[in-house]
Amino acid sequence: MLTTTHxxxxxxxxxxxxxxxxxFTAAAVVLLMMLFGLLMRLEQAQLIEMGPQPFYKxxxxxxxxxxxxxxxxxxxxxxxxxRQYVALSTGILMTNLALFLAGVVMILTSVLLGDFHGxxxxxxxxxxxxxxMWSTQAAALFMAGLLVIGVGFxxxxxxxxxAILARHGSLARALGWPQLFGRDDGKAPPPTIVASTMVTIxxxxxxxxxxxxxxxxxxxxxxxxxxxxALLAKGMIYFFGHVFINATIYxxxxxxxxxxxxxxxxxxxxxxxxxxxxxxxxxxxMFIFPHHLxxxxxxxxxxxxxxxxxxxxxxxPILLVTGYGALMLxxxxxIRWDMSSRLLYVSLFGWAAGxxxxxxxxxxxxxxxxxxxxxxxxxxxxxxLLGMLAMVFGFMYYLGKPDRDAPDGLLDRIAFWCYTGGxxxxxxxxxxxxxxxxxxxxxxxxxxWVPYDKxxxxxxxxxxxxxxxxxxxxxARLGQTRHxxxxxxxxxxxxxxxx
Amino acid sequence: MSITIGPLHGRARxxxxxxxxxxxxxxxxxxxxxxxxxxxxxxxxxxxxSAHMLVQIPLLAGCGFLAASALGEARQARLLAALGxxxxxxxxxxxxxxxxxxxxxxxxxxVDPLTELAKFLTLPALVxxxxxxxxxxxxxxGRGFVWNNLASMxxxxxxxxxxxPVRICNSYSVFDQTxxxxxxxxxxxxxxxxxxxxxxxxxxxxPNRSQTRVSTQEGQAxxx
Numbered sequence: 001m002l003t004t005t006h007x008x009x010x011x012x013x014x015x016x017x018x019x020x021x022x023x024f025t026a027a028a029v030v031l032l033m034m035l036f037g038l039l040m041r042l043e044q045a046q047l048i049e050m051g052p053q054p055f056y057k058x059x060x061x062x063x064x065x066x067x068x069x070x071x072x073x074x075x076x077x078x079x080x081x082x083r084q085y086v087a088l089s090t091g092i093l094m095t096n097l098a099l100f101l102a103g104v105v106m107i108l109t110s111v112l113l114g115d116f117h118g119x120x121x122x123x124x125x126x127x128x129x130x131x132x133m134w135s136t137q138a139a140a141l142f143m144a145g146l147l148v149i150g151v152g153f154x155x156x157x158x159x160x161x162x163a164i165l166a167r168h169g170s171l172a173r174a175l176g177w178p179q180l181f182g183r184d185d186g187k188a189p190p191p192t193i194v195a196s197t198m199v200t201i202x203x204x205x206x207x208x209x210x211x212x213x214x215x216x217x218x219x220x221x222x223x224x225x226x227x228x229x230a231l232l233a234k235g236m237i238y239f240f241g242h243v244f245i246n247a248t249i250y251x252x253x254x255x256x257x258x259x260x261x262x263x264x265x266x267x268x269x270x271x272x273x274x275x276x277x278x279x280x281x282x283x284x285x286m287f288i289f290p291h292h293l294x295x296x297x298x299x300x301x302x303x304x305x306x307x308x309x310x311x312x313x314x315x316x317p318i319l320l321v322t323g324y325g326a327l328m329l330x331x332x333x334x335i336r337w338d339m340s341s342r343l344l345y346v347s348l349f350g351w352a353a354g355x356x357x358x359x360x361x362x363x364x365x366x367x368x369x370x371x372x373x374x375x376x377x378x379x380x381x382x383x384x385l386l387g388m389l390a391m392v393f394g395f396m397y398y399l400g401k402p403d404r405d406a407p408d409g410l411l412d413r414i415a416f417w418c419y420t421g422g423x424x425x426x427x428x429x430x431x432x433x434x435x436x437x438x439x440x441x442x443x444x445x446x447x448x449w450v451p452y453d454k455x456x457x458x459x460x461x462x463x464x465x466x467x468x469x470x471x472x473x474x475x476a477r478l479g480q481t482r483h484x485x486x487x488x489x490x491x492x493x494x495x496x497x498x499x
Numbered sequence: 500m501s502i503t504i505g506p507l508h509g510r511a512r513x514x515x516x517x518x519x520x521x522x523x524x525x526x527x528x529x530x531x532x533x534x535x536x537x538x539x540x541x542x543x544x545x546x547x548x549s550a551h552m553l554v555q556i557p558l559l560a561g562c563g564f565l566a567a568s569a570l571g572e573a574r575q576a577r578l579l580a581a582l583g584x585x586x587x588x589x590x591x592x593x594x595x596x597x598x599x600x601x602x603x604x605x606x607x608x609x610v611d612p613l614t615e616l617a618k619f620l621t622l623p624a625l626v627x628x629x630x631x632x633x634x635x636x637x638x639x640x641g642r643g644f645v646w647n648n649l650a651s652m653x654x655x656x657x658x659x660x661x662x663x664p665v666r667i668c669n670s671y672s673v674f675d676q677t678x679x680x681x682x683x684x685x686x687x688x689x690x691x692x693x694x695x696x697x698x699x700x701x702x703x704x705x706p707n708r709s710q711t712r713v714s715t716q717e718g719q720a721x722x723x
Contacts, residue, residue, distance in 0.1 A: 092640065158643040165639075165698060172699045201695070204647065208691060211651045216658055226662040 012262065012487040015080055015399050018093040020481050022076035023396055025097065027471040029069040029104070030389065034467060036062045038460045044445045045453035053133070055443035056117035060142075063120030064107055067245050068149055070384060072100055073392040074251030075156060078199065080395075081192045081258045086163035092155050099152030106145030114138025119441070121241065122146075124233035128221045136221050143221075147214045153244075154207045157200045164197055171197055175282065176275035188270040191257040198282045199247045205286060206247070210240030231298055235289075242289035249351065249383070250281075252391035253322060256344050259398050260326060262488040263341045264333035268325060277317035284314040291358070294367040304364065311362030315355050323348050334491035339408045339416060340401065341488075343394030346420055350386025354379060357431060374452075375434025382427040385463065386420065393419075393470045400477030404486040415469035422463025429456030528565035535559060536619060545609060548668060548675040549682045556599055556622060560592075563627020575632055585636040588629035589645070595625035600656060602667040609670045643694075650691035657683030 015023075036058045042048045043055050079093055110116040116138040118126045127139035161171070168174040168189060174197040179188040189197075213236035220228055261268045290307025293299050326348050335341060357379035361370050370376070433452040438445065445453055474481075534540055535558055544555040567575065582588055598604055599622060607614040634642065660680030666673050 089640075154647060155640060155644065158640045158647075161643065161698060162639040170699055204695065205691075208647050208651050211647075212654045215651070215655045219655070219659070225664050226659060227664075228658075228662065 011484040012398075013080075013084060014482040014484045016083070016090060016093075017482070018090055018097065019076050019080045020399075020478060021094075021097060022072055022079075023392075023399075023474065023481075024478070025101070026069050026073035026076065026392065027396070027474060029065055030073070031464075031468065031471055033062050033065040033069065034460075034464045036065070038457065038464060041453055041457040041460050043443060044450075045457045046445070046450055047454070047457065052443040053115070053117065056119070057111050057115065059441065059443075060117045060119050061108070061111050064142075064146070065104075066384070067120060067241065067248075068100065068104070070248040070388055071153060071244060071251075072097070074248040074388070075153075077255045077392060077395050078160075078192075078196055078251040079156075080399075081254050082160065082163075082196045085190065085193055086160075086167045088163050089159045092159040096152035096156040099155075100149050103145040103147075103149035103152070106141050106148060110138045110141035110145060114141060116142045118142070121237060122217070123237065124217060124220070124228050124230050127217060128224060140218055140221050143214050143218055147211060147218075150207050150210050150214070153203065154211075157203050157207070160196055160200045161204070164193065164200070168193065171201060175279050176270055177279070179270075180272055180275040180279065184272065188275060191268050191270055191274065192254050194270060194275065194278045195250055195254050195257065198278050198285075199250050201282055202243050202285050203247050206240045206243030209236050210244070213237055213240065231296065234293065234296070235299070235303075238289045238292050239286070242292065243285060245380075245384075246285050246288075249388045249391070250285075250318070252347075252388050252395075253318075253351075255391045255395040255398070256322065256326060256348065259340060259394065259488070260329055260344055263335050263491070264329050265491055266329050266333060268329065274321055274325070277321040280317045281314060284310050284317075288314045291362040291367070292371075294362075294364050295371055308362060308364050312359065315359045315362075319352055319355055323352055336489040336492060338397070338401075338489065339412050340394045340397040342416055343390045343397060347387050347390035347394060350382060350390050350423070351388075354381075354383025354387050354427075357382070357434075369437070370434055372439060373434040374430045374438045374440050377440055378427050378430030378434055381430060382423070385423045385427070389467075390419075393467070396470065396474040398487055399481040400474050401487040402477065402480050404489045411469060412473065415466040415473075417466075418462050419466030419470065422459045422461075422466055425459030426456055426463055429453070429459060524565045524569035528562045528569065531558060531565075532562040532623065535562070541615075548605070548671040548679040551605060552600065552679055553682055553686060556596075556618075559619060559622035560596065560627035560630070563623025563625075564631040565627070566623065567628035567631035579632045579636065582629065582632065585633035585641070588633035589637070589641075592626045592630040592633070595621055599626075605671075606669050646690070646694045650687045650694070653683050653687035653690070657681065657687060 039048065039050070040055060040058050040062065043050050075096070079088060082088060114137065115134045116127075116130075117134065118130070118139065122139075122143060127143065128136065130139065164171070164174045172178070174189055174193050176188040176194055179185065213233055216228055217233065220226055257268045287306055288310045290299065290303045291311035292307075294304055294307060326345065330345065337345075357375060361367055361375060361379065429452050433449065433456070434440075436449070436452065438449045438452060535544070535555060541555075544550045567578075570578070579585065579588065582591075599618065604614070604618075608618045609615075637645065657680045660667070660676055660683065663676065667676060671679075
């Protein structure tokens with residue numbers, strides 16, 4: 001057993017300017033992307049009329065923008081807490097943000113001025129064969145923008161790897177392998193280190209693969225004679241994209257590991273089960289992506305079987321350990337609920353609920369009929385909105401809290417329910433649409449699909465109003481975010497503390 | 500090996516020179532270089548595209564790397580400063596190595612003795628040596644970036660050799676080209692795997708302080 005005890009002091013560390021800049025950027029971009037999403041649902045619901053081309057342009061921006069900004073928001077959470085254990089470079093943090101913004105400008109130019117609308121997946125050979133819908137230069141700008149963003153994240157993860165190695169000696173130690181496979185000396189690394197190490201390992205691999213396929217496709221754009229195997233390209237794109245978007249929630253969950261224990265005055269222990277689950281997921285996250293390729297019969301059979309099996313297995317470890325851990329942490333702790341703890345707690349529900357449709361869709365026989373329907377957007381919108389983003393909003397409320405006993409306003413509570421209820425309704429409109437075989441990525445819907453779209457648009461409006469309030473609250477409290485002060489209320493019946 | 504800083508005179512200078520000649524790394528570098536220059540080694544290594552690109556060229560660059568690494572730290576620092584710092588050195592290495600990856604350059608080296616001589620001079624001097632000088636000052640992040648970029652671009656280069664619809668070297672067959680392409684892809688995977696794997700086994704320096712925070716002014720400070 002680990003012999004971890006804890007001591008309490010009064011202050012919670014304020015955020016560095018870089019972290020605040022990340023969150024500010026994230027809030028602004030998320031809001032813009034949400035509005036793009038709403039416009040798409042309104043178009044499908046036939047409440048507005050913009051036409052297919054603007055729809056696909058918005059879809060491209062919405063997809064690429066949300067994936068990228070989820071990375072930025074997750075990185076903010078991870079960096080804020082990780083720097084309390086290891087010495088990270090602020091310069092690299094800001095370089096990543098600068099490269100991200102440069103990449104965003106390139107992507108916006110490509111889509112808005114160059115009319116590129118080949119979706120964030122930029123699947124080969126679509127970018128180079130637009131049939132006159134966009135130019136080669138527009139496609140190149142889009143992919144170069146992604147490459148620039150990838151370079152920024154590569155630098156960020158290299159810095160994190162450097163800092164972790166400087167303190168823990170090796171990635172194996174940072175994952176707690178000596179304690180997992182050897183004698184438990186009670187010196188297992190804390191959850192933040194374990195999670196950051198896992199994210200760094202998988203993202204470094206994903207980014208190298210992503211850079212390779214982006215460069216290959218850029219070459220192919222200008223020298224079409226240099227052909228790319230379309231299946232290889234799809235596999236590499238999905239490997240890179242899936243690892244990256246998965247990693248965002250593994251970064252954001254650090255907020256749960258760090259903040260909830262402050263509310264309950266109970267430590268989140270890195271026990272063997274915890275370490276084993278993170279090590280298992282380090283491996284499985286890299287092999288799960290074929291569950292998006294199950295309809296591609298031409299892929300090798302072993303890859304599809306691997307996607308099926310690992311799709312089942314990977315749903316369990318971290319989610320179960322984190323969910324169960326959070327329940328145990330909160331149970332009879334006397335926790336005083338406020339916006340931050342509420343959002344963090346509900347995020348675990350969102351993560352779990354969002355993973356279930358993927359679990360079902362990962363079954364090959366189900367996948368054949370469900371994968372190209374709205375079922376899949378139902379999965380990732382639940383997972384990202386009520387899981388990943390709820391963690392980020394919880395983190396924003398935590399940073400912005402003026403003092404530990406500052407009460408939440410009525411509007412905060414209303415916004416919480418608008419966001420939670422809106423997201424559930426919004427996701428269910430997708431999932432039910434999927435059940436009814438509504439095809440995804442269609443700008444124009446059949447009349448019998450429109451009622452689900454209308455419901456989806458209404459719930460989207462509700463969740464956006466909640467998110468907008470969270471963001472306004474954060475913007476209004478920007479001054480508080482940088483101060484060191486107590487942010488978390490003590491439990492109602494504070495348990496005995498050993499120092 | 501001692502580090503010499505500032506001007507040296509007389510016996511001290513001679514002693515430093517003798518010490519320099521005995522520096523570890525210089526002798527192996529010279530030996531490998533001379534071996535590579537022998538007609539037998541040249542014929543053997545230039546017979547296939549894979550050996551030419553992935554054995555001879557890296558070994559020539561490696562000789563330059565070893566030789567520059569054998570210079571004392573102070574000499575390396577002076578040389579690096581004279582060359583403008585690590586970034587120009589890295590760029591020089593990148594450009595020179597890129598040139599020798601061109602099929603046309605390989606062809607020319609096989610038929611033109613002057614180009615062959617240029618290869619034997621520029622790879623150690625413009626690739627290996629600048630890389631050695633820049634390597635430490637690049638820092639952990641810079642070195643990590645170089646490794647990741649090398650792996651990624653080597654894989655892309657391998658694909659280019661595989662995907663090329665024509666025979667790209669007059670001196671080598673299409674079979675050679677395909678073999679070289681796959682070799683580059685596998686080498687890229689191996690290099691990246693080795694780099695990442697090395698991060699898992701690096702020995703711990705200093706005590707394990709994994710449960711303590713950088714700052715003690717935290718709301719939740721774990722101790723063991």
